[in-house]
Amino acid sequence: MKLRTGPVGARIIGLGDYRPHRIVTNDEIAQNVATSDEWIRTRVGIARRHFAGEGESLIDMAVAAGGKALAASGLAPEDIDVVIVATCTPPSPIPGVSPTVADRLGVPSPGAFDVNAACAGFCYALSCAADAIRSGSAQRVLVIGAERLTDWVDPLDRGTCILFGDGAGAAVVVGSDTPAIGPVVWGSDGSKREAIMVPSRDTLMSMDGQSVFRWATTKLAPVVRQICEQSGVELSDIDVFVPHQANLRIIDSLVRALGLHHVAVGRDIVDTGNTSSASIPLALSRMLETGEAKSGDLTLALGFGAGLTFAGQLLICP
Numbered sequence: 001m002k003l004r005t006g007p008v009g010a011r012i013i014g015l016g017d018y019r020p021h022r023i024v025t026n027d028e029i030a031q032n033v034a035t036s037d038e039w040i041r042t043r044v045g046i047a048r049r050h051f052a053g054e055g056e057s058l059i060d061m062a063v064a065a066g067g068k069a070l071a072a073s074g075l076a077p078e079d080i081d082v083v084i085v086a087t088c089t090p091p092s093p094i095p096g097v098s099p100t101v102a103d104r105l106g107v108p109s110p111g112a113f114d115v116n117a118a119c120a121g122f123c124y125a126l127s128c129a130a131d132a133i134r135s136g137s138a139q140r141v142l143v144i145g146a147e148r149l150t151d152w153v154d155p156l157d158r159g160t161c162i163l164f165g166d167g168a169g170a171a172v173v174v175g176s177d178t179p180a181i182g183p184v185v186w187g188s189d190g191s192k193r194e195a196i197m198v199p200s201r202d203t204l205m206s207m208d209g210q211s212v213f214r215w216a217t218t219k220l221a222p223v224v225r226q227i228c229e230q231s232g233v234e235l236s237d238i239d240v241f242v243p244h245q246a247n248l249r250i251i252d253s254l255v256r257a258l259g260l261h262h263v264a265v266g267r268d269i270v271d272t273g274n275t276s277s278a279s280i281p282l283a284l285s286r287m288l289e290t291g292e293a294k295s296g297d298l299t300l301a302l303g304f305g306a307g308l309t310f311a312g313q314l315l316i317c318p
Ligand SMILES: CC(C)(COP(=O)(O)OP(=O)(O)OC[C@H]1O[C@@H](n2cnc3c(N)ncnc32)[C@H](O)[C@@H]1OP(=O)(O)O)[C@@H](O)C(=O)NCCC(=O)NCCS
Pocket: 034, 035, 036, 039, 040, 043, 044, 119, 158, 159, 162, 163, 207, 208, 209, 210, 212, 213, 246, 247, 250, 274, 304, 305, 306
C-alpha cells in the first residue's frame, strides 16, 4: 500500500513586516550608558532600532506582521491550517503565543506551536512549514518571527543594549509543483550556551560579545557552502543573501569570506537593529519593497544565535 503525501515542493507566496513606531537612535541610547553614535556605527553598524510601545505586546506585533503576509498572499485567514511563531521572548511560557496569534487573525482552529531557536528561529520554523506541506500534514502555513527583546535586555548594559530592537516578520507558505524552499542545514553547540543567555527568570540577557563574534565569523561560512551543496546549487547562482541581522561586521565578514560581492545582501540591521527571529523576514520584506530583491530571486537565508543555534536554506523570493 502506498500512503499519500503532499506536493513535491513548498514556496513562500507572501511576506509581511511590522516595525514598531518608536525609533531609538544611538544618541538616545548614549543618554543612558557610556557609548556614542560613532562607536555603535563602527562596531556593529547600527544607526537606529525600533522599540515596542508601552502596552504593545509581542502578540500585537506578530498579528500585525501575520496580517500583512496574509494580505500579500491573497489568502484568507480560513485558508491557513498551521500557524508557527518563532520567538525567544514570549510574554509568558504557557500557553505558547501561536494559538492566540491565530485566534486574533481569525484563523479557525489551526495546528499552532512556537519555536524557540533564538535568532535562528525563523529558518527553523520555515523548515517545519515546508516539511509539513511536503509530507501532506499541512497545506497552507503562516510562519511568523516575532520578538520583544526590550523586555529582556538591560538598558544599562552597553554590551547588549546597543544591539537589540523589537519587531515581527511573517511568511505564508504553500505547496508547489517545483521546489522553492530547499532543505535546511541546521545545528547547535550547547556547550557554548553561556555565550548569550538569560540565566534565570529574574535576570536579563548576558552576552560574551567576543566569543559570539568569533563563532559567527569562523563557523558560519562553511554552513552557507553546505546549504548550497545540499540544494545542488553553486554559490555563484545566488541572487540574494539574507543573513540574520546580528551585526553589520558579521554580515560583511561573511560576504568577504564567501566572495558574495555580486549578490544583494540584507543590511536592514542599520535601521532595525537585531530583532532575533524577526530579522530575516523583516530584511527580506524591505529588500523586496526597495527593489534590491525581486520576485523569483534565488535567496539564501541564514539564521544564527543563542544556543549556539544556526539554520539556513535556499528559497525563491515571492
Ligand atoms: C558586542 C561587541 C560590539 C563588543 O565589541 P568588542 O570589540 O568585542 O568589545 P569588547 O567587549 O572587547 O570591549 C572593548 C572595549 O569597548 C568597550 N565597550 C563595550 N561596549 C561598548 C559600547 N557600547 N560603547 C563604548 N564602549 C564599549 C568595553 O568596555 C571595552 O573597553 P576597555 O577596553 O576599556 O575595557 C562585539 O563583541 C560584537 O559585535 N559581538 C557580537 C555580538 C552579537 O552579534 N550578538 C548577537 C548574536 S545573535
